[in-house]
Amino acid sequence: MPANKKLLILPGDGIGPEVMREVRRIIDWMDRRRSVTFEVKEGIVGGAALDATGSPCPDETVAAASEADAVLFGSVGGPKWDSLPFDQRPELGILRLRKDLGLFANLRPAVVLDPLADASALRPELVKGLDIMIVRETTGGIYFGEPRGIHVNEQGKRVGIDTEVYSEDEIARVARVAFDIARKRSRKLTSVEKANVMQSGRLWRAVVGEVGKAEYPDVELQHMYADNCAMQLASRPKQFDVILGGNLFGDVLSDLAAALTGSLGMLPSATLGAMQPSGKRHALYEPIHGSAPDIAGKGIANPCAQILSFAMLLRLSFGMDEDAQLIETAVEKVLAGGLRTADIMSPGRARVGTTVMGEAVLRELEKLSA
Amino acid sequence: MPANKKLLILPGDGIGPEVMREVRRIIDWMDRRRSVTFEVKEGIVGGAALDATGSPCPDETVAAASEADAVLFGSVGGPKWDSLPFDQRPELGILRLRKDLGLFANLRPAVVLDPLADASALRPELVKGLDIMIVRETTGGIYFGEPRGIHVNEQGKRVGIDTEVYSEDEIARVARVAFDIARKRSRKLTSVEKANVMQSGRLWRAVVGEVGKAEYPDVELQHMYADNCAMQLASRPKQFDVILGGNLFGDVLSDLAAALTGSLGMLPSATLGAMQPSGKRHALYEPIHGSAPDIAGKGIANPCAQILSFAMLLRLSFGMDEDAQLIETAVEKVLAGGLRTADIMSPGRARVGTTVMGEAVLRELEKLSA
Numbered sequence: 232m233p234a235n236k237k238l239l240i241l242p243g244d245g246i247g248p249e250v251m252r253e254v255r256r257i258i259d260w261m262d263r264r265r266s267v268t269f270e271v272k273e274g275i276v277g278g279a280a281l282d283a284t285g286s287p288c289p290d291e292t293v294a295a296a297s298e299a300d301a302v303l304f305g306s307v308g309g310p311k312w313d314s315l316p317f318d319q320r321p322e323l324g325i326l327r328l329r330k331d332l333g334l335f336a337n338l339r340p341a342v343v344l345d346p347l348a349d350a351s352a353l354r355p356e357l358v359k360g361l362d363i364m365i366v367r368e369t370t371g372g373i374y375f376g377e378p379r380g381i382h383v384n385e386q387g388k389r390v391g392i393d394t395e396v397y398s399e400d401e402i403a404r405v406a407r408v409a410f411d412i413a414r415k416r417s418r419k420l421t422s423v424e425k426a427n428v429m430q431s432g433r434l435w436r437a438v439v440g441e442v443g444k445a446e447y448p449d450v451e452l453q454h455m456y457a458d459n460c461a462m463q464l465a466s467r468p469k470q471f472d473v474i475l476g477g478n479l480f481g482d483v484l485s486d487l488a489a490a491l492t493g494s495l496g497m498l499p500s501a502t503l504g505a506m507q508p509s510g511k512r513h514a515l516y517e518p519i520h521g522s523a524p525d526i527a528g529k530g531i532a533n534p535c536a537q538i539l540s541f542a543m544l545l546r547l548s549f550g551m552d553e554d555a556q557l558i559e560t561a562v563e564k565v566l567a568g569g570l571r572t573a574d575i576m577s578p579g580r581a582r583v584g585t586t587v588m589g590e591a592v593l594r595e596l597e598k599l600s601a
Numbered sequence: 602m603p604a605n606k607k608l609l610i611l612p613g614d615g616i617g618p619e620v621m622r623e624v625r626r627i628i629d630w631m632d633r634r635r636s637v638t639f640e641v642k643e644g645i646v647g648g649a650a651l652d653a654t655g656s657p658c659p660d661e662t663v664a665a666a667s668e669a670d671a672v673l674f675g676s677v678g679g680p681k682w683d684s685l686p687f688d689q690r691p692e693l694g695i696l697r698l699r700k701d702l703g704l705f706a707n708l709r710p711a712v713v714l715d716p717l718a719d720a721s722a723l724r725p726e727l728v729k730g731l732d733i734m735i736v737r738e739t740t741g742g743i744y745f746g747e748p749r750g751i752h753v754n755e756q757g758k759r760v761g762i763d764t765e766v767y768s769e770d771e772i773a774r775v776a777r778v779a780f781d782i783a784r785k786r787s788r789k790l791t792s793v794e795k796a797n798v799m800q801s802g803r804l805w806r807a808v809v810g811e812v813g814k815a816e817y818p819d820v821e822l823q824h825m826y827a828d829n830c831a832m833q834l835a836s837r838p839k840q841f842d843v844i845l846g847g848n849l850f851g852d853v854l855s856d857l858a859a860a861l862t863g864s865l866g867m868l869p870s871a872t873l874g875a876m877q878p879s880g881k882r883h884a885l886y887e888p889i890h891g892s893a894p895d896i897a898g899k900g901i902a903n904p905c906a907q908i909l910s911f912a913m914l915l916r917l918s919f920g921m922d923e924d925a926q927l928i929e930t931a932v933e934k935v936l937a938g939g940l941r942t943a944d945i946m947s948p949g950r951a952r953v954g955t956t957v958m959g960e961a962v963l964r965e966l967e968k969l970s971a
């Protein structure tokens with residue numbers, strides 16, 4: 232079988248390397264049992280890269296990421312590097328990758344696996360079976376627009392300024408990502424802005440509507456104000472399937488939706504670039520949790536979000552829906568069996584560490600594919 | 602007793618007049634039984650004013666509001682006026698009042714009364730006793746900043762632009778409102794922005810910190826990113842007491858917090874202007890619910906939010922904490938007794954209309970002050 236699936240693995244710092252180890256074992260297992268061969272490279276990023284090369288994202292890492300079909304990212308940062316100047320922060324590692332690879336669409340699933348329905352702050356019947364995908368624009372909007380800064384006006388007073396800017400092309404390309412995903416799910420998309428009080432919101436609503444009408448007439452499009460969306464998420468989250476938002480509203484609403492699941496240690500994410508003429512698109516997958524330096528090296532980190540990030544990678548970058556589903560089912564079965572890492576522990580369950588959790592997932596994979 | 606409490610009542614449209622009627626009965630009762638005399642004027646606003654004068658906010662209404670010590674507002678709008686041009690929308694009534702009176706600080710309590718703890722989407726133990734006050738800046742920020750608009754760039758593409766602008770004075774004055782409120786509550790304030798990615802957020806954090814240090818050293822100040830605040834609200838809301846945010850984050854977070862209570866028909870709000878040398882500050886009080894044209898005139902609207910808006914008015918504009926508390930307790934007791942309007946109905950309770958609910962509150966007031 233040809234090794235046509237180029238994968239770059241960037242474990243990073245903190246718990247990154249230890250949770251990534253459990254993914255490596257799944258990759259090895261797939262290699263042996265599922266006859267899927269990945270061409271895996273490992274690279275350095277974040278504090279690890281700073282220590283080794285002086286840069287949080289060395290050129291070789293960017294080059295390797297650019298060549299790869301998909302990047303599986305761990306997490307970066309930790310107290311060791313906290314006092315470094317701003318241009319040497321480990322976090323710049325991921326920021327440079329996003330920028331250099333043109334990753335503009337952040338995909339944030341908010342999924343409640345049945346065994347964890349009681350981890351949510353919401354009543355279980357309101358979140359059981361929850362499966363939302365939030366698509367957030369990540370390279371434009373108010374976090375990047377110019378002019379921005381703090382200046383002193385004629386009265387000698389400080390004034391802080393940020394600019395929200397969205398062009399129709401920026402809106403349309405991320406809208407297409409969201410429509411494509413909606414088409415593969417329940418064909419229902421909710422686009423979020425504040426068109427009632429923001430001009431960029433008015434344009435957002437118009438362009439998303441145009442793209443939908445012209446290219447996705449089969450997808451039901453709903454427009455919703457961002458404040459109302461926050462209310463709806465907090466009261467009846469299961470009404471949503473795919474939600475699309477700009478950088479700022481996508482930021483707040485994706486974090487809100489993640490919190491509603493009650494199990495942040497379980498959630499993966501993806502960030503996608505433009506579809507190239509070759510049919511390839513740059514893509515980076517990572518858990519939404521951070522490097523958790525306080526528990527790093529203790530063997531107690533939850534590897535599930537990293538494993539589920541790999542499943543997302545299989546689905547979105549390689550079209551391997553069946554294998555992705557296999558991994559997701561395996562994770563759910565392990566949880567249904569009662570195993571829990573510390574972060575998702577609840578009374579009456581069995582508390583285990585990173586390796587035992589990873590091994591349990593492997594065992595379920597064996598069973599499911601037997 | 603001198604009639605030194607000038608009150609302007611603006612019932613507005615839809616259910617506004619019928620829920621306001623229940624407040625009038627409480628005012629009459631206070632007049633009789635509590636020896637508190639208000640000088641009450643009633644004015645027109647919204648669609649009612651449009652029909653009568655051609656303007657959603659006639660000059661006489663603005664003048665009366667400006668003279669009054671406090672304005673009690675109902676709600677405006679309805680299908681009758683939906684097709685009118687933008688400059689004749691009933692909603693302009695409230696916008697003009699806010700602007701002309703310089704009302705820059707919106708106060709949005711998110712309170713869960715014990716009898717309604719099961720109305721929330723959150724598990725009852727997480728919301729029982731919830732009592733948050735959100736202070737939102739309402740005259741500045743991205744909903745008003747210039748430049749704003751949609752233009753066509755050199756490539757012939759549409760670009761939407763909004764500008765977030767905050768001066769240190771705008772931040773400081775709303776911060777003082779929040780600190781003052783925090784001082785009367787648990788002396789804990791959470792200020793919310795995105796200082797990590799926004800320049801206005803950096804200035805916001807700096808100025809709120811300066812005001813706190815110089816003028817409110819007795820109030821514990823915590824800074825929090827807005828996305829994290831959304832997560833925290835949706836998972837452990839009771840950690841908060843007073844939350845301060847700019848126009849945009851205050852908008853989204855106050856609606857989120859309101860939704861968490863599960864009983865939007867119960868929530869009042871206030872919008873305050875600057876403290877004048879006379880010691881007076883313009884203030885307008887209104888329920889957060891709208892004019893609900895679908896149920897207007899049916900006698901089934903919940904009068905509680907309007908009644909609680911009046912209690913808030915007594916507390917904040919007249920320093921009548923005891924009377925405010927009396928009304929709040931009366932409302933809670935009525936609910937504890939099992940009465941419910943349709944919007945908050947739940948199994949096993951007694952469904953009643955607007956008047957019966959209002960009368961029940963009056964009866965409790967009688968009992969409580971007997």
Ligand SMILES: [Mg+2]
Pocket residue numbers: 482483486828829
């Ligand atoms: Mg965020």
Ligand SMILES: [Mg+2]
Pocket residue numbers: 458459852853856
């Ligand atoms: Mg709102």
